[in-house]
Amino acid sequence: MRIGIALRTGLLLAVIGVLASGFTGYYAYNSSRTLLVGAAEEQLMAATRVLVRQISVSIETFSRHASMAANSPQAAHSLADGDAAVRTRAENHLAALFAAILQENPEFFQMRLIDANDHGIERVRVDRDTDGLVRVTGDDLQEKGHYPYVFEALRQPPGTVYISRPAINRERGAHAGQDKPSIVFAAQVRRDGGTAPLGLVVINVDLEGVFRQLAADLPSGIDLYLTNRNGDFLLHPDPARAFAFDRGQRALVQEQFSAAAVLFDGSTDHVITTTPELVAAFVKQPLSPPQQDAFFTLGLSQPLDHVLKESNALGFTMLRIVLAFSGLSVLLAALLARAITRPLDQIVGAVKRFSAAQQREPLPLERRDEIGVLARSFAEMQERIDAQVAELHEKQDELNHLASHDNLTGLPNRRLFLDRLDLALARARRNEERLALLFIDLDRFKDINDMHGHAAGDAMLRAVAERIRASVRESDTVARLGGDEFVVLVEGTHHPEDTSLLAQKVLTALTPPVPYGTMTLEVGASIGVSQYPQDGQTASELVASADRAMYRAKKEGNRRNNIAS
Amino acid sequence: MNLAIYLRRVLLTALIPFLLLPGSGWATAGEPVLRILAWPGYVDADVVSAFEKRFGGRIELTIIDSDAALWQKISSNQGADFDVFAVNTAELQRYIDKELVQPIAPEAIPNTRRQLPRFRAIERLSRDGKVYGIPYTYAEMGLIYDRAQLATPPDSISALWDPRFHGRVLAYNGGSHNFSLAALAQGSARPFGIAAGDWKRNVEKLVALRRNVLGFYTEPEESVRLFRRQGAALMFANYGMQQVQLLKAAGVDVGYVIPREGALAWLDCWAISRGAQDRTLAHAWIDYTLEESVSSLLVSRQGLSNTIATASGNRSEGKLHWLEPVEDVAKREKLWARIVSGDRPAKVLLP
Numbered sequence: 001m002r003i004g005i006a007l008r009t010g011l012l013l014a015v016i017g018v019l020a021s022g023f024t025g026y027y028a029y030n031s032s033r034t035l036l037v038g039a040a041e042e043q044l045m046a047a048t049r050v051l052v053r054q055i056s057v058s059i060e061t062f063s064r065h066a067s068m069a070a071n072s073p074q075a076a077h078s079l080a081d082g083d084a085a086v087r088t089r090a091e092n093h094l095a096a097l098f099a100a101i102l103q104e105n106p107e108f109f110q111m112r113l114i115d116a117n118d119h120g121i122e123r124v125r126v127d128r129d130t131d132g133l134v135r136v137t138g139d140d141l142q143e144k145g146h147y148p149y150v151f152e153a154l155r156q157p158p159g160t161v162y163i164s165r166p167a168i169n170r171e172r173g174a175h176a177g178q179d180k181p182s183i184v185f186a187a188q189v190r191r192d193g194g195t196a197p198l199g200l201v202v203i204n205v206d207l208e209g210v211f212r213q214l215a216a217d218l219p220s221g222i223d224l225y226l227t228n229r230n231g232d233f234l235l236h237p238d239p240a241r242a243f244a245f246d247r248g249q250r251a252l253v254q255e256q257f258s259a260a261a262v263l264f265d266g267s268t269d270h271v272i273t274t275t276p277e278l279v280a281a282f283v284k285q286p287l288s289p290p291q292q293d294a295f296f297t298l299g300l301s302q303p304l305d306h307v308l309k310e311s312n313a314l315g316f317t318m319l320r321i322v323l324a325f326s327g328l329s330v331l332l333a334a335l336l337a338r339a340i341t342r343p344l345d346q347i348v349g350a351v352k353r354f355s356a357a358q359q360r361e362p363l364p365l366e367r368r369d370e371i372g373v374l375a376r377s378f379a380e381m382q383e384r385i386d387a388q389v390a391e392l393h394e395k396q397d398e399l400n401h402l403a404s405h406d407n408l409t410g411l412p413n414r415r416l417f418l419d420r421l422d423l424a425l426a427r428a429r430r431n432e433e434r435l436a437l438l439f440i441d442l443d444r445f446k447d448i449n450d451m452h453g454h455a456a457g458d459a460m461l462r463a464v465a466e467r468i469r470a471s472v473r474e475s476d477t478v479a480r481l482g483g484d485e486f487v488v489l490v491e492g493t494h495h496p497e498d499t500s501l502l503a504q505k506v507l508t509a510l511t512p513p514v515p516y517g518t519m520t521l522e523v524g525a526s527i528g529v530s531q532y533p534q535d536g537q538t539a540s541e542l543v544a545s546a547d548r549a550m551y552r553a554k555k556e557g558n559r560r561n562n563i564a565s
Numbered sequence: 566m567n568l569a570i571y572l573r574r575v576l577l578t579a580l581i582p583f584l585l586l587p588g589s590g591w592a593t594a595g596e597p598v599l600r601i602l603a604w605p606g607y608v609d610a611d612v613v614s615a616f617e618k619r620f621g622g623r624i625e626l627t628i629i630d631s632d633a634a635l636w637q638k639i640s641s642n643q644g645a646d647f648d649v650f651a652v653n654t655a656e657l658q659r660y661i662d663k664e665l666v667q668p669i670a671p672e673a674i675p676n677t678r679r680q681l682p683r684f685r686a687i688e689r690l691s692r693d694g695k696v697y698g699i700p701y702t703y704a705e706m707g708l709i710y711d712r713a714q715l716a717t718p719p720d721s722i723s724a725l726w727d728p729r730f731h732g733r734v735l736a737y738n739g740g741s742h743n744f745s746l747a748a749l750a751q752g753s754a755r756p757f758g759i760a761a762g763d764w765k766r767n768v769e770k771l772v773a774l775r776r777n778v779l780g781f782y783t784e785p786e787e788s789v790r791l792f793r794r795q796g797a798a799l800m801f802a803n804y805g806m807q808q809v810q811l812l813k814a815a816g817v818d819v820g821y822v823i824p825r826e827g828a829l830a831w832l833d834c835w836a837i838s839r840g841a842q843d844r845t846l847a848h849a850w851i852d853y854t855l856e857e858s859v860s861s862l863l864v865s866r867q868g869l870s871n872t873i874a875t876a877s878g879n880r881s882e883g884k885l886h887w888l889e890p891v892e893d894v895a896k897r898e899k900l901w902a903r904i905v906s907g908d909r910p911a912k913v914l915l916p
Contacts (some may be wrong), residue, residue: 119776120907142907148778151732151795172906245784 005344010330010337017329025322033311037279040307041272046261047222048270048300051214052285055298058214060288061204062108062185063161068087068185070201071095071112078113078123079198080191098126099133105136107178107209111145113189115199116154120145124197127175134175144202152199153186162186162200163287163294166207166226166234169248179205181234181243185186211235221306225282225299227253231264234296253282253297263297279307307428312407343371347378354382360387366521386523391512406480408458409465417479417487421539422490424477434531435491436499438470438506439546442484443524456516460523464513471509472502487546496531501526503563527563567857570767585793597622599846602629602638602650604833606867607702612859621847632656639665643838648847651833652888655888657698676855676873684872687887689836698834698850700872704805704864705885706742706832707823709812713799715820722750722824726770730798731777735791737783737803740901741891742829746801747771749826749886756829757889765914768900772910781905789815790819806868823883830885 030134069075076095077090091113098111113124121143125136144150153162164184169177181206188197207226215224226235230253236242244251254261259273260282269284280301289296343364350361360382363375404416412420419436426433442464449457461484468486469478477489488506493499507527513520528550530536553562601608605628613624627647629635636659639650644665645761652660660666671677677685677699690698700764708719714733725734725746736745745756747770759767775781782788785804789811802808802821810817816817835851837844860871875902891897903913 094664122907139912143776143909146775146905146907148776148780148791151779155795170902170906172908174906470892530877 001101006337006341010333013333013336013462014326014330016412017333018326021322021325021329026320029311029315029318032314033308036311037274037304037307040302041274041281042277044222044300045272045281045301047218048281048283048298051300052283052298054214055296056285056288058210062203063184063187065105065108065204066161066185066187066201069094069097069203070189073199074199075113075189076191076419079115079189081180095126095135096241098124099135101203102126102128102133107213109180109182109205109206110174110202111202111204113199114144114150114202116187116197117199119143120147120150122387123157128171129175136173139338140173142171147171149186149202150200151182152189153202154197156188158188158190158197163295166228168243168298169204173491177204177206178476180290183207185217193552221303223301225253225280225297225301227297227299229264229295231260233253234559237412239302242342253299257282258298260297260299267359274304277304279304280304291330294423296547298317333498339416340371343375346352347371347375351378357507358386365520398525406465409480410466411486413467414479414481416476417481417489418539418543419479420479421489421542424489425539425542426530427490433491434493435489436493436501436502437530437542437546438490438499438531439489439543439550440506440510440525441484441528442510443526443552443554445484446524448521451520452516452519456519459516464510464523464525466511468506489544493531496534498565499531502530507563526550528553529563579593591677595828597843597846598625598763599623599649599843599850600647601850602627602635602647604628604651605630605831606869607651608854608861609862609866611853613796613864616853617848618845620853622843622846624850627856628658632725632781634654641753643756643840644838647838648791648841648843649835649837651701652698652776652836654698654832654834656913657834657836657892658689658890660836661692661697664811665839667839667841667844668697668747669699669833669835670848671696672700673845674699674855679855679857680833681872681874681875683885686833688831689887689889698836700834700854701851701854701860702831702867702869702871703830703832703887704745704807704827704869705823705883705887706737706801706805707821707828707883708801709792709800709802709809709819709821710818711792711796711798712798712818718820718822720797720822720825722826724799724824726750726773726801728777728779730778733798734778735788735797735800736774736778738783739803741894741905742803743771743901744830744892744897745886747774750828756886764896765910768904768913769910770902770910771901772913775904775907793817793905806870809869823885825883827884827886829888830837832885837909854913 046275072094074090074094078087078094081090087377094113098113100296102108102111108124108128109263110127112122112126115121115123115219122136122141125141127134127136142495143145149164156162164182164186165365166181166183169180169182171178185203185205186200189199189201211224211226218224223237224235225233225237226237227515228235229430232243232245232253233241233251236251241251241256254264257275257280258272260280262268263282272279272281274280278301280299282297282299284295284297287296304338317481346361346364350363353359353361363379365375365379366372400556404419406413424435427433442460445457445460448460461480464484464486465478465480469489472478472488472490475491479489481487484563489500490502507525510523510525513522515521528546528548529546530542530549532542536542556562599622603626608624608626612627615802617623627638632653635650635652635656635662639647639660640663640907657666680700684700685784685843690696690700708722708724710719710724719727724730725736736746744759744767747767749757750761751766751770753759753763779797780791782791785808788800788808791797791816793811800808806821809821835854837847837851841847853875857873860873862871863871864874900913
């Protein structure tokens with residue numbers, strides 16, 4: 001019972017406390033997670049836009065390089081001067097210019113001057129090789145007229161720079177650029193006032209090199225994606241997915257990130273998506289200068305783990321807080337349970353001990369709460385029970401007294417006398433002592449009753465009882481056996497004569513008349529004596545013997561103040 | 566009865582209808598199953614259900630999209646995983662070599678009589694007098710021309726070299742096919758086997774092609790884009806009618822011809838695998854696909870050709886050179902890489 005209340009209250013409070021802190025922690029963790037993912041998405045999108053902007057700037061820079069070289073006088077002279085020596089000198093100058101530009105721009109694979117005639121023969125060509133720049137000359141110069149970057153670039157409106165689709169450069173002899181992802185920039189070379197372009201200055205740009213530089217600034221863990229206008233990956237953290245179309249396969253951004261499909265149906269130019277592993281942002285960007293609806297998409301992704309690392313750290317902190325608060329609530333629950341059950345225990349103990357032994361225990365009477373009320377009620381109840389028990393005892397004592405004493409004289413009655421006689425006999429037998437009985441009967445008591453009424457008789461009996469009691473030792477028992485019969489039990493008598501003396505003393509005490517109102521009433525008594533062990537062994541024998549002695553005394557004394565034994 | 570046993574019986578009884586549902590495999594074991602391995606577009610769902618309705622049994626169709634995947638699926642379990650599959654004539658040879666296919670009984674396929682004579686006389690479909698493949702569909706690499714620019718259809722492959730079309734010709738960027746093309750253009754009877762002394766001629770021919778074309782394409786979409794945007798007049802159609810359909814869809818009025826030298830072509834045949842479970846049903850399937858109602862779908866739905874109908878225009882008249890393994894793929898590709906990179910003939914032919 002004690003454990004029951006404490007345990008149950010404690011458990012309930014602890015469960016409430018643990019649940020409250022647990023739910024609070026969980027929802028805080030969840031919303032922080034959502035916030036973090038949202039923040040990461042925004043950051044990624046912002047970073048993607050910055051990168052797109054940088055790429056656009058780079059593309060414009062590359063275009064400017066191509067235009068600048070194409071507009072140099074040497075370019076036109078190389079292609080169209082009538083004098084072969086002038087052409088050669090111009091070509092050399094141009095080669096030096098190309099070399100200087102290549103030195104400046106490590107992401108350029110090669111720069112070429114291509115003739116619009118002679119099947120697009122290369123007139124000047126400087127390639128980057130593993131150990132420096134190479135000027136390609138003579139028979140190694142190739143005819144490029146069948147490549148889109150030549151035939152499409154030559155058909156462009158004057159003043160615009162052609163930008164090719166990104167592709168793997170499969171042209172043999174391209175040195176460092178061979179089999180590498182490239183974009184080609186081609187600017188027309190025109191003579192002042194000329195209607196048809198004389199040729200092209202063509203720059204092959206290392207796609208990976210451009211992005212390597214851009215990606216170098218990205219924090220670790222962030223991956224870069226680039227796709228062409230169809231969604232084919234050009235750059236992908238998994239190299240097997242980049243330029244898959246070049247190997248007869250397809251690896252599309254809209255297949256890996258289905259949300260990216262909206263970029264290709266023209267509905268939006270940016271999208272953000274969260275897969276179970278990644279958060280990714282994609283931005284679609286038209287080429288600048290514009291190239292016939294050409295665009296690319298750039299994407300950045302970040303592993304979700306990475307994004308949620310902070311959230312996980314927060315989660316662990318939350319967990320610790322939740323555990324701490326749970327522990328605290330368990331502790332508080334235990335304390336609270338104790339605080340509630342301790343006064344209850346106190347009251348229960350008090351009730352138990354009170355009901356077992358009527359013992360009073362301290363109670364929490366001073367409390368002002370329900371427990372105080374309970375304690376005070378119980379104390380009140382205790383008081384009332386105590387009072388009732390006391391009254392009951394009193395009544396019982398009275399009844400006991402009534403049952404064993406004579407109502408009129410207050411002397412023990414026959415029953416109590418016989419009890420005491422039995423006890424005295426047992427004692428005397430054990431101690432080999434003597435005892436004696438004086439059987440006293442009043443003489444002519446009936447006459448008084450008849451002449452003066454019962455009230456006079458009663459007064460007579462009360463006076464007799466008082467006189468007998470006064471004339472014996474306190475330890476001797478004086479009893480009224482009924483009517484006008486009294487008996488005295490004398491213990492510890494050493495000699496029969498002592499008893500006779502005592503009988504005489506009693507008789508003497510009874511002799512004076514008893515005053516009653518204005519009258520005096522004459523009184524006399526006959527006393528029979530019996531002795532233990534001479535006159536009997538049992539109470540009834542002794543009483544009967546004393547009774548007989550009394551009758552003898554009455555007869556012998558003519559019913560007036562005589563003693564017989 | 567023990568309660569647990571009773572409950573188990575009740576549950577099992579309740580489950581029986583589900584176990585018997587069709588599609589769960591073992592319950593339909595009595596019904597014949599035909600396992601077909603084919604390419605996209607060869608077998609449409611309505612064709613499958615019509616066959617199942619007429620012949621009973623059930624078709625399990627698996628689609629492959631590359632020769633490598635086909636080889637892997639058939640060879641992995643000695644041909645026991647499939648009954649019928651579609652394979653091109655050049656590839657078929659190695660299946661015969663490895664005994665992954667079994668002879669077909671032509672008399673069990675009466676619809677072969679509907680096939681055009683030229684499909685019934687292809688040597689490479691039989692070996693030692695036994696037939697291993699029944700032609701089903703093919704595509705040939707003819708010439709596409711712009712009707713607006715060419716009043717009369719080109720009748721020869723040499724049109725690709727015609728200086729009148731300089732800068733208006735599109736060709737395919739592929740060494741193997743292009744050398745075969747060059748050989749055909751020079752009247753060779755063996756386009757897949759260039760003789761040792763003929764390389765110089767063919768290289769020069771292809772450099773000349775390079776100098777005459779606008780450019781080379783690799784994908785159908787790319788060819789269509791170039792054709793439209795650059796106003797091409799003539800194109801070698803490596804993807805055949807597929808490109809014609811794309812161009813027509815793009816609003817270009819083009820014609821398609823098989824030149825008089827003939828066109829390179831691939832031909833897919835039905836073959837029966839060695840481990841086929843139901844030969845009768847396999848033959849019934851092949852016969853069924855040669856019916857007019859089925860074979861015509863190849864043309865109407867896929868832009869492919871079938872073997873039973875004479876196609877419209879000049880196509881049917883043309884001679885077809887079914888693709889064969891060439892004498893030296895590596896050499897063709899190496900030389901072609903140099904040619905397409907712009908090297909001049911002398912440099913191309915360097916070792």
